[in-house]
Structures are given as C-alpha cells and as structure tokens.
Amino acid sequence: EGRNFLPLCLCLHCLQSVGIGAYIAQWPEKIILRPGHSLTISCYQNYSNLAYMFWYQQPPRNGLKLIVSSSTWSHNSYEDGYSEAKFEVTRQNTDYSLMTIKNVTAQDAATYFCAANDRTVGTKLTVIGENDEIIPPAVAIFSPSKQEIQQKSKATLVCLASGFYPDHLTLVWRVNGVKRTEGVGTDESSTQNGSTYSLTSRLRMPAWEWFNPLNRFECVANFFQNGTTASINKFIHGDAGE
CATH class of the missing domain: 2.60.40.10 (Immunoglobulins)
Structure with a gap:
C-alpha cells in the first residue's frame, strides 16, 4: 500500500x-x-x-x-x-x-x-496520484558481447534502470570517476511497464579500453526521492582478458 x-x-x-x-x-x-x-x-x-x-x-x-x-x-x-x-x-x-x-x-x-x-x-x-509511492530504480550493468568485440573491435556496456516511478530519471556514465559523453546513447524516453518505468543507456568504446582491468565503468541513475535528488551507482571493471 x-x-x-x-x-x-x-x-x-x-x-x-x-x-x-x-x-x-x-x-x-x-x-x-x-x-x-x-x-x-x-x-x-x-x-x-x-x-x-x-x-x-x-x-x-x-x-x-x-x-x-x-x-x-x-x-x-x-x-x-x-x-x-x-x-x-x-x-x-x-x-x-x-x-x-x-x-x-x-x-x-x-x-x-x-x-x-x-x-x-x-x-x-x-x-502523480495523492497516494502514489515514489519507487527508486533497480540498476544493472551488462558486459559487452564477445561477438561485437571479435567482429568490430568495439565494446558496448548496457545500463538498465528499471522498476521506477515516476519517469523522472537520468542516466550518466563515468569512466574512472570522469563523466563520459562520447560513445553514449540513451533512450529518448522511459518505457512504461505496467505501473513502473525503465530506461536504458549504452556506452560504446574501443575494445582495448574494455580490456584494461584498471578501468572502472560506472552508471549513475539520478531520480527524485522525498523532495531531493537521489542517486544509485553501479560499476564494473574492465576485463583482464584471456
């Protein structure tokens, strides 16, 4: 309730x-x-x-x-x-x-x-409705596909924010703590799934950047919570390779 x-x-x-x-x-x-x-x-x-x-x-x-x-x-x-x-x-x-x-x-x-x-x-x-609850997102990062790396020498990370309400949410990418805009593609609008929303953003980079375990790739979801901006951060490190 x-x-x-x-x-x-x-x-x-x-x-x-x-x-x-x-x-x-x-x-x-x-x-x-x-x-x-x-x-x-x-x-x-x-x-x-x-x-x-x-x-x-x-x-x-x-x-x-x-x-x-x-x-x-x-x-x-x-x-x-x-x-x-x-x-x-x-x-x-x-x-x-x-x-x-x-x-x-x-x-x-x-x-x-x-x-x-x-x-x-x-x-x-x-x-929003008088009794509607503000629901924060669940945030997940998905690793690049091996096929893309092998065929195009590119790597694409996917960030998914899901299950949030209302649809005021932005996604930001950071690489080693620095905001990244190059190679970023974010859906123009949220997708409604029943009573909640989801939003996807992609970060594409050269494969060599992904194959560096010292690189830290972070997706930040900014949303409304109790009258202020709240953030949920998820990160993944680069692949050490075989």
Whole structure:
C-alpha cells in the first residue's frame, strides 16, 4: 500500500539557451506535484528590446500549444482553451516572466516552454496520484558481447534502470570517476511497464579500453526521492582478458 508522500518539488538546474548576445533561462527544469497544488515557472531573458514573451504547453506525445502571449505594453493574450484563472502570467519587467499553474490535475502534466525571439527552454511537470509511492530504480550493468568485440573491435556496456516511478530519471556514465559523453546513447524516453518505468543507456568504446582491468565503468541513475535528488551507482571493471 503506497505511503502518502509530501509534494515533491525539485530544480535540478536552470535550463539555458545561449546565442550571440542572447540568453534565456527557465526554472525549475523538472517538477513533480500532487493534484491540487500550484507551480510557478520563472523565465529570464536578457534581450531588453524584446517586448513579447510566449508560454507554450506540450502534452506527452503531442505538439506545442501556445498558452499566452505577454507584452510590456498590453494585457496578456490567451489562446482558446486557456485562461488566467488557470495559467496566471505576470511580467515583472522586460526581462522576467512568471507563469503560475493553479490547482494542477493529471491533465496538466506536460512540458511548458518559455520563448523569447526564437529561443526556447522548458519545464517538465509530472502530476502523480495523492497516494502514489515514489519507487527508486533497480540498476544493472551488462558486459559487452564477445561477438561485437571479435567482429568490430568495439565494446558496448548496457545500463538498465528499471522498476521506477515516476519517469523522472537520468542516466550518466563515468569512466574512472570522469563523466563520459562520447560513445553514449540513451533512450529518448522511459518505457512504461505496467505501473513502473525503465530506461536504458549504452556506452560504446574501443575494445582495448574494455580490456584494461584498471578501468572502472560506472552508471549513475539520478531520480527524485522525498523532495531531493537521489542517486544509485553501479560499476564494473574492465576485463583482464584471456
């Protein structure tokens, strides 16, 4: 029987989009809420001459929908199906815009984007049941296949995080304690298996790197737990060979 957790709210880091002379940031990046609570998303841009800012909603597996346009000289302009009663937008000055989503329901689960000019950043909102339990993942690392090593002189490690809920989870590879991005391929989204989720990431490397028992390959799963970020680490050492 699921325990009744307090609402979870976490800002992993501010999303940023940077161009020549332009900067836009939005926070939090991800958040989990119980029904009935409210969420305020902050957006900052340094284009002082941009009068318009826009807020968009992208429900899962759907396209972007414009919620509201805000300008520095007129009232907010809401699209059909959206209203200030639900999505309250304030423009503190030219640089800052805040959107508060009131009394969230499961239908509000989506990614919300702030846009100024042609740059956008987003916030992913997940709404979970009042009594749903946060379930941490089980993490496992699988060794490379001998066939791949023999035929391609490459070695691919597979990291599987499974049995977690909700689907806010990231996988990171570290080699000898240093984050590795080259040769990494992670599924774009989690796979739902009944009431829980799974996510897979692969690390491909030259065979010679795998055949070094001093090398330590680590998969780190970052997820939400009681309002903060928690991590589960699994590691495997290179193969000494025959």
